[in-house]
Amino acid sequence: MSLSEDFRLPVACPSCGSHLMRVSQVKNPDDEVHCASCHRLICLWHEAQTVLKKGPGSESEALIEKAVNRTGN
Structure with missing residues (x-):
């Protein structure tokens, strides 16, 4: 039994271009996607929820880019 769940983001992964993402089934706001x-x-899950609510577009892409760039800090 898997403890994670797959879902699709409107914004693709910057590394491979996939839209399929994985998060824990618990889905706490700070869970990593x-x-x-x-x-x-x-x-993070709360950021992915924001992107899912906004749908595809430049604002969503900017949010993901900000999240990805922050992880390097």
Whole structure:
């Protein structure tokens, strides 16, 4: 039994281009969202929820880019 759940983000992974993401089934706001294909850290669950609510577009892309860039700090 898997303890994670896959879902699709409107914004693709910057590493491999996949839209399929993985998060824990618990879905706490600070749970990490990873690309289901290459396993790169994309953002946190609460950030992914914001992107899902906004849908595809430049604002969503900017939010993901900010989240990805922050993980290097």
